[in-house]
Amino acid sequence: MEQPIPALKLSGISKNFGAVSALTEIDLEVHPGEVVALVGDNGAGKSTLVKIMAGVHQPSSGDIAFEGQPVTLNGPSAALRLGIATVFQDLALCENLDVVANIFLGQELNPIALDETAMEVRAWTLLNELAARIPSVRDVVASLSGGQRQTVAIARSLLLDPKIIMLDEPTAALGVAQTAEVLNMIERVKARGIGVIMISHNMEDVRAVADRIVVLRLGRNNGVFLSTDSNEDLIGAITGASDNAVSRRAARRVEAPT
Numbered sequence: 001m002e003q004p005i006p007a008l009k010l011s012g013i014s015k016n017f018g019a020v021s022a023l024t025e026i027d028l029e030v031h032p033g034e035v036v037a038l039v040g041d042n043g044a045g046k047s048t049l050v051k052i053m054a055g056v057h058q059p060s061s062g063d064i065a066f067e068g069q070p071v072t073l074n075g076p077s078a079a080l081r082l083g084i085a086t087v088f089q090d091l092a093l094c095e096n097l098d099v100v101a102n103i104f105l106g107q108e109l110n111p112i113a114l115d116e117t118a119m120e121v122r123a124w125t126l127l128n129e130l131a132a133r134i135p136s137v138r139d140v141v142a143s144l145s146g147g148q149r150q151t152v153a154i155a156r157s158l159l160l161d162p163k164i165i166m167l168d169e170p171t172a173a174l175g176v177a178q179t180a181e182v183l184n185m186i187e188r189v190k191a192r193g194i195g196v197i198m199i200s201h202n203m204e205d206v207r208a209v210a211d212r213i214v215v216l217r218l219g220r221n222n223g224v225f226l227s228t229d230s231n232e233d234l235i236g237a238i239t240g241a242s243d244n245a246v247s248r249r250a251a252r253r254v255e256a257p258t
């Protein structure tokens with residue numbers, strides 16, 4: 001049987017910052033409608049990898065394929081044009097603008113971005129699709145909770161109908177109820193056939209939504225796990241405490257299940 005083509009596939013990606021080797025020979029793939037969690041200790045290289053997929057950083061070496069075709073992501077707009085959207089950890093929202101304005105931020109070339117009513121309708125539609133709990137799209141972002149802000153940032157990333165959405169720590173700093181809402185939103189994004197790459201330090205959140213859990217350690221792949229794998233194996237791969245047997249077992253799962 002033919003293997004399904006990943007929405008995005010990285011092969012042998014390395015990234016050096018001067019003498020610092022941030023990433024070494026990283027392989028990663030995400031399929032349509034799959035949630036891949038990217039986990040690892042501080043400094044493991046997660047954000048650097050996301051920035052490479054977002055076109056913010058250029059890899060020092062390695063290959064990137066989008067829907068089976070080799071691509072060069074030579075800037076953030078190149079990634080966006082292909083349909084690779086990113087919600088960075090700082091969200092980059094404008095506090096003093098309302099929800100509609102934030103969703104359309106930087107979208108001046110979008111055909112409906114000049115029509116206030118059309119923008120408002122589109123904003124509502126996106127938020128409804130996410131089952132978002134935001135009282136009014138005319139609320140200024142400064143009045144919203146952390147979870148609601150995350151929602152606005154996710155809705156904004158959906159505006160261009162992306163194939164991939166990357167979320168850097170979407171539940172960090174959120175309480176239990178807001179975390180549940182954001183995880184529910186990730187399920188909805190996944191159900192639309194979008195591939196999701198989520199960075200998280202919270203293993204409970206990761207286990208709740210991830211189809212595969214990709215561990216980075218010291219800038220290298222250190223195993224791929226499933227939610228059903230033991231916490232001991234997963235934490236062992238993250239901290240480096242696991243023995244080689246666990247790493248070998250996990251290494252066999254670098255390919256997505258078919």
Ligand SMILES: Nc1ncnc2c1ncn2[C@@H]1O[C@H](COP(=O)(O)OP(=O)(O)OP(=O)(O)O)[C@@H](O)[C@H]1O
Pocket residue numbers: 017020021022040041042043044045046047048049
């Ligand atoms: N612009 C840069 N210049 C130099 N070194 C960098 C740069 N960005 C990242 N690094 C280094 O690359 C390595 C990986 O960093 P990165 O931020 O990707 O880790 P991370 O897994 O996202 O960590 P955290 O969980 O703390 O966010 C670290 O050693 C970091 O110091």
Ligand SMILES: [Mg+2]
Pocket residue numbers: 046047048
């Ligand atoms: Mg980071």
